[in-house]
Amino acid sequence: MYPQGYRYTKDHEWIAVEGDRGKVGITDYAQKQLGDVVFVELPELGRKFAAGERFGTVESVKAVSELYSPAAGEVVEVNAALADKPETINQDPHGAAWMIVLKLADPKAAGSLLDAVAYEALVATEAK
Amino acid sequence: MSELRKTPLHAVHVESGAKMVPFGGWDMPVEYSGLIAEHRAVRTAAALFDVSHMGEFEVAGPGAHSFLQRVTANNVAKLVVGQAQYSALPMPSGCPVDDIIVYRRGDERYMVVVNAANIAKDWAWLQAQQPSGCTLADQSDAFALVALQGPKAEAILQGLTPVELKAIGLYRFADGVVCGHEAIVARTGYTGEDGFELFVAPAAAATVWRRLIEAGRPQGLLPAGLGARDTLRLEARMLLYGNDMDETTTLIEAGLGWIVSLDEVKGDFTGRPVLSEQKANGAPRKLVGFETTERGIPRHGYPVFLGDDETGSVTSGSFAPFLQKSIGLTYLPAARAAVGTELAVEIRGRRIGARVVPTPFYKRPR
Numbered sequence: 457m458y459p460q461g462y463r464y465t466k467d468h469e470w471i472a473v474e475g476d477r478g479k480v481g482i483t484d485y486a487q488k489q490l491g492d493v494v495f496v497e498l499p500e501l502g503r504k505f506a507a508g509e510r511f512g513t514v515e516s517v518k519a520v521s522e523l524y525s526p527a528a529g530e531v532v533e534v535n536a537a538l539a540d541k542p543e544t545i546n547q548d549p550h551g552a553a554w555m556i557v558l559k560l561a562d563p564k565a566a567g568s569l570l571d572a573v574a575y576e577a578l579v580a581t582e583a584k
Numbered sequence: 585m586s587e588l589r590k591t592p593l594h595a596v597h598v599e600s601g602a603k604m605v606p607f608g609g610w611d612m613p614v615e616y617s618g619l620i621a622e623h624r625a626v627r628t629a630a631a632l633f634d635v636s637h638m639g640e641f642e643v644a645g646p647g648a649h650s651f652l653q654r655v656t657a658n659n660v661a662k663l664v665v666g667q668a669q670y671s672a673l674p675m676p677s678g679c680p681v682d683d684i685i686v687y688r689r690g691d692e693r694y695m696v697v698v699n700a701a702n703i704a705k706d707w708a709w710l711q712a713q714q715p716s717g718c719t720l721a722d723q724s725d726a727f728a729l730v731a732l733q734g735p736k737a738e739a740i741l742q743g744l745t746p747v748e749l750k751a752i753g754l755y756r757f758a759d760g761v762v763c764g765h766e767a768i769v770a771r772t773g774y775t776g777e778d779g780f781e782l783f784v785a786p787a788a789a790a791t792v793w794r795r796l797i798e799a800g801r802p803q804g805l806l807p808a809g810l811g812a813r814d815t816l817r818l819e820a821r822m823l824l825y826g827n828d829m830d831e832t833t834t835l836i837e838a839g840l841g842w843i844v845s846l847d848e849v850k851g852d853f854t855g856r857p858v859l860s861e862q863k864a865n866g867a868p869r870k871l872v873g874f875e876t877t878e879r880g881i882p883r884h885g886y887p888v889f890l891g892d893d894e895t896g897s898v899t900s901g902s903f904a905p906f907l908q909k910s911i912g913l914t915y916l917p918a919a920r921a922a923v924g925t926e927l928a929v930e931i932r933g934r935r936i937g938a939r940v941v942p943t944p945f946y947k948r949p950r
Contacts, residue, residue: 491603491811492620494903495881513932515881517619517903518811539879 457484457576459550463526463566464575470550471526476563478527481554482514482545485579490516493545496538498555504530507565511556514545527566529558591636592728592786593793602809608701610637613809622808623815623905626775627948629804630734632796633813635774635781636789639703639724641710644693647717652694654853655713656686657835659845663688668755668772671843673709674855678834678862681709683825685772687757695723695768699825713854728789732796732805733779733816735948740800741780745769749780763788763795774813776820777948818911819904819946821873827884828871828899828913836862837915839871870921871899873943875911876929880936882912887930890920898929904945911945912938 462470468486472479487493495515505511505525512523534556538544545553560566570578588611597604602613613634616622625631643652652660657680658671668687672680682702687695698706703724710720732741738749747760747769757770765788773779784792797807814824823829829838836844836859844859876882882901887894901912912929923942928935 491615492618492905494620494905495879515903517815517905518614520881520883 458572460572462550463569463571464578465524465526465569466578467524469524469526471558471566471569472554473560473563473566476560477532478529478558478560478563478566479554480511480526480556480558482523482549483575483579484549485582486521487546487549490514490519490521492516493542496542496545496555498534498538499531501531501534504528505558514542523555525558526569527558528561531556532559533557589637591634592789593634593636593730596790596793597634600807602807605810607810608637608699610700612637613807614811615809616807619809619811619815620905622806622812625804625806625808626734626777626779626812626816627906628735629806630732630736630740630779630800631806631808631812632793632800633731633733633808633810634729634793635731635813636728636786637700638729639698639700639706639722640727640729640783641696641698641707642693642721642723643696643715643718644690644721645718646692647715648692648694651713651715651718652686652696653850655710656684657840657845657853657855657859658686658843659847659850660686660688660694661847661849665690666756666758668757668770670755672835672840673706674835674844674853674859675831676855676858677831678836678855678858679831680825680829680833680835680838681831682706683823683829683840687768687770689759689768692718701826726785727783728786730782730784730789730793730796731773731775731779732782732800733773733775733777734805735778736800736803736805737777737779740796740803740805741769743799744795763792765792767792774822775816776822776944776946777816812905814900815902815905818900818902818913819906819944821913821944823871823913824900833871833915834862834867835859836867837869837871866918868918869915870918871913872916872921872925872940873911873913873945874927874929874938875909875941875945877926877937877939880929880931880934881910882929882931882936882938888914888916889928889930889935890916890925895920895927901929907945911941916940
């Protein structure tokens with residue numbers, strides 16, 4: 457379910473690091489908690505975020521959820537297609553529904569986040 | 585905090601995997617398969633809702649008619665046996681204690697359906713109005729209430745009851761048998777779509793629920809939760825007590841003048857002086873519908889601006905799943921509330937454009 461190569465936050469974002477770039481999205485567990493996603497607000501290119509800083513918002517019909525950056529870095533890509541097709545977040549949260557790509561301030565920092573096994577354990581406790 | 589109450593269908597919801605949330609002191613299903621799918625099912629086929637948390641009071645006796653005339657806003661004299669009426673319990677201020685539906689079940693026998701969160705408050709209010717010549721009974725625990733809503737509701741239900749449904753007009757009801765159990769079958773609802781509400785004994789609720797799901801599935805029926813119920817009623821501009829109206833908004837301000845009767849036969853009732861004056865001369869503010877002109881979702885409590893003036897807040901707001909746009913309700917000064925008026929809603933510190941539009945936002949095709 458949760459890709460092995462990704463790292464995860466306790467706020468239910470994932471980050472996939474490749475070189476000095478990190479692709480960011482929200483987890484399957486997060487999209488299920490939200491329900492049908494109908495709106496997403498993402499940052500502009502060039503914005504810089506600290507680890508844990510709010511970088512956007514995702515909304516379902518019933519709920520508003522803030523997005524927090526898993527790592528420090530600068531936004532170098534934004535998935536603009538999500539604005540018109542926010543339901544992609546429900547359909548393919550770990551793939552097509554990536555949200556931003558960060559040029560990481562410290563590519564090694566993401567290593568301290570949860571791995572897939574630890575994240576699955578976290579989700580299992582939250583679901584109870 | 586006291587433990588959440590459970591409807592007779594609670595176990596069915598949990599076992600079907602519905603997402604449960606607290607609502608008005610009850611543990612209720614907010615969604616089953618997905619809010620948008622459930623919402624669309626009501627507009628295009630049918631859906632089934634558990635609304636057993638609603639309260640039911642019986643008012644019976646020779647004085648029932650005059651008591652209800654005195655404590656409700658609408659004209660009870662218009663009801664024949666087998667007819668229901670949307671109404672409210674006004675305070676002397678003209679603001680509602682609750683909005684209600686009055687069912688005339690016999691010559692001197694009425695059922696009043698009230699909001700779940702207001703059962704205790706309404707009961708105390710009615711007692712304080714000193715009923716005479718009639719008895720009041722809280723029968724809330726004697727009924728489960730299931731709402732079957734959508735264009736296919738009649739076809740689905742007809743297969744499970746000998747009651748001739750075509751003969752039941754809008755806001756009419758009949759006593760009959762559904763799936764072998766006694767039921768009150770009412771053509772009422774809270775979705776802006778055709779449909780029925782079935783009052784049954786708590787012990788019969790699970791059977792009726794399961795048989796309706798089985799019979800309806802092939803026609804596209806989905807079990808649905810309170811999430812879809814809320815977006816459906818908002819598209820149809822049906823008000824939610826506690827959000828769109830409460831003890832600080834008069835019925836006229838809320839746009840409910842049509843349930844305020846000044847008919848001679850009704851005579852005096854609680855709140856009449858204020859309501860009569862506002863009906864004649866207008867109220868200082870008015871509940872209007874708006875849609876956003878920029879991207880964003882207005883939600884309950886977000887501030888609303890006319891130019892630089894903060895005029896109030898969003899009373900109900902949502903992305904409307906069938907209309908595919910963001911809509912909401914808010915109170916505006918009556919002089920600045922015309923259709924077309926530009927306003928702004930503050931969403932997380934940013935003001936988003938919106939415009940007053942005619943309501944209901946959605947009207948079902950006939």
